[in-house]
Amino acid sequence: MKIRELTFRLAKLEDINQIINLCNECFNENTNIEYAINQFKESANDKNQIYLVGCIKDEIIAHAKITIIPTIYKPMATYAILNHVCVKPELRRKNIATKMLDEIVKICKENNCVCLELWSKNFRKAAHKCYKHYGFKVEDAKFFAKEL
Numbered sequence: 001m002k003i004r005e006l007t008f009r010l011a012k013l014e015d016i017n018q019i020i021n022l023c024n025e026c027f028n029e030n031t032n033i034e035y036a037i038n039q040f041k042e043s044a045n046d047k048n049q050i051y052l053v054g055c056i057k058d059e060i061i062a063h064a065k066i067t068i069i070p071t072i073y074k075p076m077a078t079y080a081i082l083n084h085v086c087v088k089p090e091l092r093r094k095n096i097a098t099k100m101l102d103e104i105v106k107i108c109k110e111n112n113c114v115c116l117e118l119w120s121k122n123f124r125k126a127a128h129k130c131y132k133h134y135g136f137k138v139e140d141a142k143f144f145a146k147e148l
Contacts (some may be wrong), residue, residue, distance in 0.1 A: 002056065003091070003095075003096065005056050005057065006054055006061070006062075006096060007054070007055050008053070008055075008062075008099070009053060009055065010051065010052060010053075011051035011052065011053045013037065013040060015053055015060055016036050016037050016040055017033055018053075019036070019053065019060060019063050020033055022060060022061075022062075022063055023063060023086060025088075025089065026086035026088075026089065027084070027086065027121070048067060048068040048069070048070070049067060050066040050067075050107060051063070051064075051065055052064045052066060052100065052103060052104065052107070054087070054096060061087065061091050061096065062086065062088070062096050062097070062100050063085070063086055064082055064083075064084060065082065065083050065084045066080055066107060066108070067080060067081045067083075068080050068108070068113065069081065076114070076115070077112070077113075077114045078112050078114065079117060080104075080111070080113045080115070080116050080117070081116075081117050082116065082118035085097070085100070085118065087100070092126065097127075097130050098134060104116070118131065118136065
């Protein structure tokens with residue numbers, strides 16, 4: 001697999017199987033393919049829900065979900081949240097995540113975002129180093145969740 005052949009593009013419906021397999025591997029998840037296909041179809045016409053994939057030939061080796069959030073609040077304006085940022089484990093430390101973040105920043109600027117945020121689970125120590133190296137800063141905040 002030649003890293004120089006890496007390209008980035010928006011995900012298509014036929015990519016869902018590879019995306020979910022990659023995310024299940026990277027995040028120890030167990031997302032059902034049918035569920036993912038249905039969710040992808042539901043958000044297909046929402047310009048603020050962006051699934052980006054990194055490919056070498058026909059294989060998806062990287063992925064990120066970008067959510068653009070326009071607000072009515074001047075300080076926040078429009079911002080983006082990233083999740084499920086991942087690279088195939090055997091291809092890490094080859095600058096793929098950095099190249100993907102460059103592509104994400106480009107997309108966010110095209111959507112007039114003033115800020116890019118992400119959250120990352122505590123066990124993803126290598127990812128945290130990558131984010132900090134790229135210029136992300138840990139905010140003085142807690143991530144709260146409530147299951148419904």
